[in-house]
Amino acid sequence: MIKVGVVGGTGYTGVELLRLLSRHPGVTLTAITSRGEAGMPVAEMFPSLRRRVDLKFVTPQDAQLEKCDVVFFATPNGIAMKQAAELVAAGVRVIDLAADFRIRDVAEWQKWYGMEHAAPELVTEAVYGLPEVNREQIRKARVLANPGCYPTAVQLGFLPLVEAGLVDTDHLIADAKSGVSGAGRKAEVHTLLPEAADSFKAYGVPGHRHLPEIRQGLSLAAGSQVGLTFVPHLTPMIRGIHATLYGRIKHGVDLPDLQALFEKRYANETFVDVMPAGSHPETRSVRASNLCRIAVHRPQGGDTIVVLSVIDNLVKGAAGQAVQNLNIMFGFDEEAGLDIVPVSP
Amino acid sequence: MIKVGVVGGTGYTGVELLRLLSRHPGVTLTAITSRGEAGMPVAEMFPSLRRRVDLKFVTPQDAQLEKCDVVFFATPNGIAMKQAAELVAAGVRVIDLAADFRIRDVAEWQKWYGMEHAAPELVTEAVYGLPEVNREQIRKARVLANPGCYPTAVQLGFLPLVEAGLVDTDHLIADAKSGVSGAGRKAEVHTLLPEAADSFKAYGVPGHRHLPEIRQGLSLAAGSQVGLTFVPHLTPMIRGIHATLYGRIKHGVDLPDLQALFEKRYANETFVDVMPAGSHPETRSVRASNLCRIAVHRPQGGDTIVVLSVIDNLVKGAAGQAVQNLNIMFGFDEEAGLDIVPVSP
Amino acid sequence: MIKVGVVGGTGYTGVELLRLLSRHPGVTLTAITSRGEAGMPVAEMFPSLRRRVDLKFVTPQDAQLEKCDVVFFATPNGIAMKQAAELVAAGVRVIDLAADFRIRDVAEWQKWYGMEHAAPELVTEAVYGLPEVNREQIRKARVLANPGCYPTAVQLGFLPLVEAGLVDTDHLIADAKSGVSGAGRKAEVHTLLPEAADSFKAYGVPGHRHLPEIRQGLSLAAGSQVGLTFVPHLTPMIRGIHATLYGRIKHGVDLPDLQALFEKRYANETFVDVMPAGSHPETRSVRASNLCRIAVHRPQGGDTIVVLSVIDNLVKGAAGQAVQNLNIMFGFDEEAGLDIVPVSP
Amino acid sequence: MIKVGVVGGTGYTGVELLRLLSRHPGVTLTAITSRGEAGMPVAEMFPSLRRRVDLKFVTPQDAQLEKCDVVFFATPNGIAMKQAAELVAAGVRVIDLAADFRIRDVAEWQKWYGMEHAAPELVTEAVYGLPEVNREQIRKARVLANPGCYPTAVQLGFLPLVEAGLVDTDHLIADAKSGVSGAGRKAEVHTLLPEAADSFKAYGVPGHRHLPEIRQGLSLAAGSQVGLTFVPHLTPMIRGIHATLYGRIKHGVDLPDLQALFEKRYANETFVDVMPAGSHPETRSVRASNLCRIAVHRPQGGDTIVVLSVIDNLVKGAAGQAVQNLNIMFGFDEEAGLDIVPVSP
Known part of the structure; x- marks a missing residue:
């Protein structure tokens, strides 16, 4: 069982990650952060997770993310780039669901995202997580840029x-x-x-x-x-x-x-x-x-x-692809946690 | 592994049953009947089941339902009551998702459903499948009346x-x-x-x-x-x-x-x-x-x-409760095939 | 033609009022206020009103509401009660689409709405605008409390x-x-x-x-x-x-x-x-x-x-009933501006 | 006031025509046909038309369409082409909301619509009713092909x-x-x-x-x-x-x-x-x-x-454009019956 942290658990990609990870056979959710909601049980904000996720939101400070094997960033653009370096240095692998590491041309990124990039060196290292193209590089990625929807x-x-x-x-x-x-x-x-x-x-x-x-x-x-x-x-x-x-x-x-x-x-x-x-x-x-x-x-x-x-x-376009990347990075079956039959009607 | 047949697989309760049963660890789907669609792959009508269900619809005659351990009727009212007796005689347990066996007072049933009941003796035997009330009787049921939504x-x-x-x-x-x-x-x-x-x-x-x-x-x-x-x-x-x-x-x-x-x-x-x-x-x-x-x-x-x-x-109000009843009837874990995190948003 | 002002034109009751009033044969829209959007053409915020309403939002100060014959308040609770007295004193009739004048028992109102009432004396005078009950009093109303939906x-x-x-x-x-x-x-x-x-x-x-x-x-x-x-x-x-x-x-x-x-x-x-x-x-x-x-x-x-x-x-539950009350108050045909065939499908 | 008949009043373009025509200042609705629903009050099938349309559906035979000034066909493809010639001969102008007269190349029409054309000579005469292109020809049209959506x-x-x-x-x-x-x-x-x-x-x-x-x-x-x-x-x-x-x-x-x-x-x-x-x-x-x-x-x-x-x-893409064409054909103001403020939200 690997230890997983989620930064920013109150958006749609965050709650979708929790839906998927709560059934993943190989992971233990150890921390879900939210500055604004620290102290609130996750399942109080998202009743669909009652009996599935019994953690409370914690502040990033209290999350001890450096003890995780991998940390997902389900945050707005511009957050992961500030926190990834420290985690990577501590041996934690990072999967960013936002756009911080997707564009290799930093100047281009800065133009479209309207801010200065805080970790251009990690952009160079980051692997773009489209498994159908980059599966081999994904296996070893320390910083994974999960693609946009x-x-x-x-x-x-x-x-x-x-x-x-x-x-x-x-x-x-x-x-x-x-x-x-x-x-x-x-x-x-x-x-x-x-x-x-x-x-x-x-x-x-x-x-x-x-x-x-x-x-x-x-x-x-x-x-x-x-x-x-x-x-x-x-x-x-x-x-x-x-x-x-x-x-x-x-x-x-x-x-x-x-x-x-x-x-x-x-x-x-x-x-x-x-x-x-x-x-x-x-x-x-x-x-x-x-x-x-x-x-x-x-x-x-x-x-x-x-x-x-x-x-x-929210799945192949965000949280599901992130879990697929996790599976590749940690050697799980690529379908682990993702063996879901589509809900139709 | 028990052998399961589904009569009437083209309605919403039918396709929902297939969604749930296709992931159930203890069952093998052996036949799905549809008079009108016989010969068509199930996943052609319901693309959400591609790679999950590889059966074709068959006619009731070709289904060899008497070889199943249990048969679900996901049919309109008035079908199961005509076919259940023969299956029960062959040792097959029957779960009816329609209303044929729900009302113990046959006269009352006939008034509300506007037809004569074809198997009043099975009404007497049938168990009303609300597990939170009738769990013990459900275990031994040969004919299970799955409740309405x-x-x-x-x-x-x-x-x-x-x-x-x-x-x-x-x-x-x-x-x-x-x-x-x-x-x-x-x-x-x-x-x-x-x-x-x-x-x-x-x-x-x-x-x-x-x-x-x-x-x-x-x-x-x-x-x-x-x-x-x-x-x-x-x-x-x-x-x-x-x-x-x-x-x-x-x-x-x-x-x-x-x-x-x-x-x-x-x-x-x-x-x-x-x-x-x-x-x-x-x-x-x-x-x-x-x-x-x-x-x-x-x-x-x-x-x-x-x-x-x-x-x-479609789940607790139909197909899911039917699977829950199956689990009770056959001694599976009550959550087997039903360990689904609600999809929200 | 009577002169009509609308205070708070950026909410749903406001834009619905504009939809109805823009086709009313007896009224001239003279001012639509919005503190936040002053200067913006109304039809820029609400493209459905292009070619129908060519006013810009103005601040309440610039609206010269005292020159209107009637002013609608399509504002949150607690606004009309602060401004109505001055308008009434200037001979302007007031139609409040919020709750300020609906409850005759001021203590009860204060309990449910969580604020002190600024004009209890107008509550006494105000007429509750349900035409099917109060049509005669509505004719002469100076302050009209339009009912909730x-x-x-x-x-x-x-x-x-x-x-x-x-x-x-x-x-x-x-x-x-x-x-x-x-x-x-x-x-x-x-x-x-x-x-x-x-x-x-x-x-x-x-x-x-x-x-x-x-x-x-x-x-x-x-x-x-x-x-x-x-x-x-x-x-x-x-x-x-x-x-x-x-x-x-x-x-x-x-x-x-x-x-x-x-x-x-x-x-x-x-x-x-x-x-x-x-x-x-x-x-x-x-x-x-x-x-x-x-x-x-x-x-x-x-x-x-x-x-x-x-x-x-938004119509009989808000803006339409307000226009119906306007029609009664000013002697128009009760259907003026309201001769709309329901849109179905 | 011109006399207007509608053939096929039970579909969406039919009921939308009735919504618009019931408020048109220059027309009298004289007959609405439906083979299947003859005898039923139109407003019973479409409660949104209660108090607006008090006709009953009649059979085409009983409709006396030849006494109308204009007849709308809000029918499936292939109906108007069979009935238009007789009406035109009787001096009735025809507006077809289906596709019968839209394609000038009859062979092409037959290929796409899968049937033989019953009135190719009227195709030649028919005017394609896109007013922004064909306004002048529309004025004199005896057979008007209302464009598709x-x-x-x-x-x-x-x-x-x-x-x-x-x-x-x-x-x-x-x-x-x-x-x-x-x-x-x-x-x-x-x-x-x-x-x-x-x-x-x-x-x-x-x-x-x-x-x-x-x-x-x-x-x-x-x-x-x-x-x-x-x-x-x-x-x-x-x-x-x-x-x-x-x-x-x-x-x-x-x-x-x-x-x-x-x-x-x-x-x-x-x-x-x-x-x-x-x-x-x-x-x-x-x-x-x-x-x-x-x-x-x-x-x-x-x-x-x-x-x-x-x-x-249903409006500019069907019934509204048909009324716009009616207005042009009969010299009404082009906006007659169409002075509707869009409903938003």
Whole structure:
């Protein structure tokens, strides 16, 4: 049993981590921190965890995180980068669910996140935790940058096409739709139910923080800098991301069987399910699970390929992928704690 | 490993049974029947079960149900009563998720369900599967009548008061609210999303089929015939039942500490969680789990007691309770296959 | 054309007032105040009002409210009571959509609202704006206390029974369900979509501020102090209140035809629609309109009467009723600005 | 007052037509047909129309439609084409809300709609009712083909770019999202609330019937055949369409100020609102109204233009646009019956 700490347990990624870790056969939860709620039983704030988690929130000071084997940061951007170095020095491995270590270009990160980076040296060392790309590096990671929700859905959908060099990577388009939990558990007007229910909107069209992260991942896969138009939308549901991806077939390329290409790419991946040809995956088909389901289409035999990719933004898009990374880092079965059948309806 | 068959696997209780049974450590799913869908892979109709259930639907004739140890009927009312006798004769135990064996008074059943009963002799033998009341009889049951969703939430909420003789049982009131999955997976206009979303209504006020079932259970607990006004409502959500129960304190009764009464009544029950005094349980706090959470109030010290009782209608109100009954009938740990942390948000 | 000011235009009752007033044939909107948003065009905050309202928010100081004929307060509790006296002295009539003038017993008000009342003398003068009860007094009102949302739905449902002396008024029960807009447009966690969607809960069971208001109205109708158990619930929809009301028939009373009783009581009311016997009104059947639809039931001929009463909480439960009161106060047709067909689906 | 008949009044476009026409100052509703519901009061099926529409459904035979000035067909595809000729011969003008007269190429229509066309000669005569393009022809139309919902949102968004020749029209992309009412009021499983709520999916990726309609309109605007990838999605809300449109700037084109271009294009259009630069229109900002709101973006100054276009699918996407066309055809003010402030929240 390894000892696990969670910093920032009061947001949606935090409580989702607790849901998953409370059933994980190989871990002991030793501390969950919250400055604001220190002293309150975790299950009082989250009744769904009654009888499952009997810890109280503690202050970071009282958490003795240095005694953990691994610490998850389910905090806002800019927190983990300040605390990771000390933990790593103490031999604790760090998994950051926020964006602090995702972008290798620190200047670029600073531009998009609007703050100075506190630990650029750890950025260099950090491993980007998309297991379907980086599994081997993840095993040894001391600092793990857990991917963003949109970047997970978009990269997993585009990767087979980009790696095979089939589409024009100067003009990729990702039209993505997210449930409202993606906006976090923050007291804000625009995500109140009467504002966000029964309505649909795009946001961040001029530029969204996940754009450079997606671009970085796809550029690595392509072997050259990709061009991407990324439009996120808010859809009136709690969980789920649906990415609709458009790539134009490269002029003169010899197009293989797309279905076979995708199936082969993910043949050994427990959590990526390539749906049968002609499918339209629904977000509810992965609800509460760590799965990504993907379908690939070539409408009317034209020159545009359309990929549909769905995940649960709180699981494969956040806490579940973090647990998957934990499993890889500590040699557990990759499905440990994640053997969940999606909840549908 | 016991062999399990499911008759009628295409409705919501059916697919929910499959979600739970596919992870149950002690069972092997051997057949899932559907007349209309015979030959289709179950996971094609329900993509959430991909990689979890690899059976195809078969016709009842091809299912060889007589070779099972137990058969679940997740069928409309009136099916199990025609097929149970033959299975029981073959030594197969039967768990009916419909209403065929719930009401001991066959004439009363025929009045509410509008058909002649095909197996009145099995009604006499059948055990009503509310474990918190009938655990011992359930162990030996050959025919198990799994309770209705509303009856589960309402009985669990009222039982401590009624058993202790604290409230006027001539005038109980149960105001219950259900998610739309309670109406089943049937092609009907009134449960289309554009009809049922963003709206709220009562239904069945003149009389609902769950009324005699609740009355029967509470009358047994009270030791005399109870009077009940039961008003069900449709609420725009997928899963969940919230029962708000009103009982007037009997004149002259010596009222004990209500919180302690409820806690003691359910002290040994894995799936009933009495919330702290002053609580307002939300249906999402039990989503996807077999839990019933209950809170008891006495507003302003008056003479009316208010009990709040929430369940997931598809789990504790249907498939989960059926699995709990299976566990009791076959000597499994009562939580086997049901160790699910509620999904919230 | 009368000149109308709105104090506090950034909440849900404020924007709903603007929706209604912008189409009212007899009014000119002259000022909409907001301390926080002064200078911002109203239609920038509320794009649904583009081309309909071309005012900017102004500070209360700049609003010159004393030049209006009438001022609506769509403010939190405790604001109107501080500003009404000065306006009334200047000859401006005041319609308060908050609770400041609703409770005649100032000590009781102070207990429930947790503050000292700033204008007890205006409480005495104020008219409670439920037109179906107080139409004549409303005509001349200088200070109009617009009823709360729950109190409107509950009183309109109970009034025919209580006025006719048919039910035991010591033990009335009102089980009410509200859409989330009833909680206001405030940055709070518990009404975020991921918290409130796809879930159902009761709240305020120990005591809710609308309890004394309902009790006051029904006591006046009954001619004696009534006893009431009031349980409000949050239902995952934007608009709408559904009140389910339970009254026990008084011992020995000679029960008239209930349907006829209700139809007669509201025969001359434009905005109260008594549905045919056996009906179950849905909240969507009044969405965006000023209607209250009511159905009365006596389940199985028993001694409990069940009344179902639905309104749109933002219209008949707030802004629409305020406009109806304006119409009565200024001699407009009572439907002016309110001739809206409910939006369904 | 003109006399208006409605054929097929029991679907969503039918009841929405009745909502709008019941308040139209220039029309008298004389007949609403429904084979299945003949004899039933319209307001019994649609309680939202109580006191607004006091007609009963009649059979087409009893409707005496030939005495109307205009007849709306709110019927499934394939009905109007069989009945229009006779009405037109009798001097009755026809507005078809289905697809029978939308596609000028009859062979193409037959391919997509899977039936033989019954009145190809009327296709030639019919006018495509997008007022922002065809206003003059609409005035004199005897047969009016009311556009589809997706085609309205997509064409209005793309038109300024395509007419000005700014984007590569070989590779337009329209990623569109619709509320569930777009699927109609039909008893089907896939649009039940428990199937469609809290989930998101694409559908019809291989080919959707609105594709040839959009392509036809944009090709006319472009002066040459356009290429279009069109992906519709189902989003868990009742009403609303959000089209996200992608066009690549033509090589070498001299790009004008896009905001000014859009504003100029729609300067005289009552129902098209070009939002300020940088806007993200929400579908709720047009709910229940005939408006289309549009925003144009050029993310990060790149070579892809993104247009966001929202409508209420039942109003500007169906019944409202039909009434707008009626107004043009009969010389009413174009806003008659359509002066509705969007309902938000």
